[in-house]
Amino acid sequence: MEVKVRSGDSLWLYSQLFFVPLLLIIDSNRGVNPNGLHIGQTIKIPGFTEDRYTIRRGDTLWNIAQSRNLNIDTLLLLNQNMNPNALQVGMTIRLPLRVTSFVVGDPSHYDFVRMRNDLRTLQEIYPFISLQSAGNSVMDLPLYDARVGNGNRKVQMNAAFHANEWITTPVLMKFLNEYLLALTNGQNISGVPALSLYTQNQLSAIPMVNPDGVSLVLNGPPAGREAEVIALNRGSTDFSGWKANIRGVDLNKQFPAKWEIERDRKPQEPGPRDFPGTRPLSEPETIAMANLVRNESFARLLALHTQGQEIYWGFEGLEPPESEVLANDFARLSGYEAIRYVDSYAGYKDWFIQDFRRPGFTFELGLGQNPLPITQFDEIYAHMKPALVRALM
DSSP states (O other): OEEEOOTTOOHHHHHHHHTOOHHHHHHHTTTOOTTOOOTTOEEEOTTEEEEEEEOOTTOOHHHHHHHTTOOHHHHHHHOTTOOTTOOOTTOEEEEEEEOOSOSSOOOTTOOHHHHHHHHHHHHHHOTTOEEEEEEEOTTOOEEEEEEEOOSSEEEEEEEOSSGGGTTHHHHHHHHHHHHHHHHHTTOEETTEEHHHHHHHEEEEEESOSOHHHHHHHHHOSOTTOHHHHHHHTTTOSOOTTOOSOTTSOOGGGOSSSSHHHHHHHSOSSOOSSOOOOSSTTOSHHHHHHHHHHHHSOEEEEEEEEESSSEEEOOSTTOSOHHHHHHHHHHHHHHOOEEESOOSOOSOHHHHHHHHHOSOEEEEEESSSSSSOOGGGHHHHHHHHHHHHHHHTO
């Protein structure tokens, strides 16, 4: 929601009128000098949308404000051309409407278009989000990177490296949404004050690393590539088991962390799963994710996958002592089992640990066969939310 600056206004005044932390208003208006507002300037208020109210007989600005638990000055701010002493029946006025519900809704069939639309809506409501792209997919779809927080510690969370593990995307999106709600409404998330997480961290959330593959699983072959992907899928038009990107490369077997082991024991040609490519970092998606880490000093990295209710946290003894502490906390909070080593290499968290010696984790969400049934979503989210909060503590 937007307001226009009046004589004598300040961002602090707006924080008092709307009960929104001043820091969030400042971060929602980057490029605005908080100490140099000018009359008529547009200011964004996070956590609100706009409602309209039609004046009825007997209405006064006072009783309208009282009935909605608003300061009367809030109504004067939003309706600066209105004469409060001359309300007329049928007149329409602006009202602020605090957002208290989720933007991210039904998690079923959560494809790239739905994610993109939800991210744009979240950015509109919560303009302190910085929405950028870490890079692009083979089909030139952006790998959206939503940034939240102004702390010194950077934490990356990503989802949907594997196409048929797309349920991880709405899990991360719902967490992002709940975090934003808690921030603007002054609430805790999993018992932790959301604003304390915001001031300590900068969260980098990449909800869909493999948008082409997710679209293939959920929507079928893209126009112009039907024959190609059906051939890669061994002639089948059932893409429910597809893990790879659109070129048949497994993105989580693409990183230079003992990649040669995966190359020698996995499929030697592109297909629906497990092909590590002809060389490390051959795909635009993995190049983008590698560059993101190289360009940012992430303190922690969490990759969301399915399935097994396990947390993998080690790689060749290169993980720092902090990794074990975090892994044990994640296990306690999620109910998942923390496992230090597995017979798997060339993954994103493997490379992160190897090259940066910082805590990296792969979460295997849920139980069963991929793609997991959407009926597991609520249970998975309940397990994951406190662990994701812990990653920001």
